[in-house]
Amino acid sequence: MLRNLRAEMSRYNVRAKDFARLLKVREATISGKMNGKSHFTLNEAMQIKEVYFPHLSIEYLFEM
Secondary structure, three states: OOHHHHHHHHHOOOOHHHHHHHHOOOHHHHHHHHOOOOOOOHHHHHHHHHHHOOOOOHHHHOOO
C-alpha cells in the first residue's frame, strides 16, 4: 500500500522513523499505517506532506 509515498521516501531518504518523530508516535504505528492496518489521519498526512514533500500533492502521496 501507499506505493507513491514509499517511492518518495526512498527517493528522498526519508524513513518511517522520521514520520514517527514528526507525528510523536511509535515507529510500529507508522509501520501499521504504511501496511494498511490503519490509516493516516488527514492531519498526519498534511504534516508529512508539508515537512517532507512540499512539492508533491497529498493526493499523489496517499493514493491507495
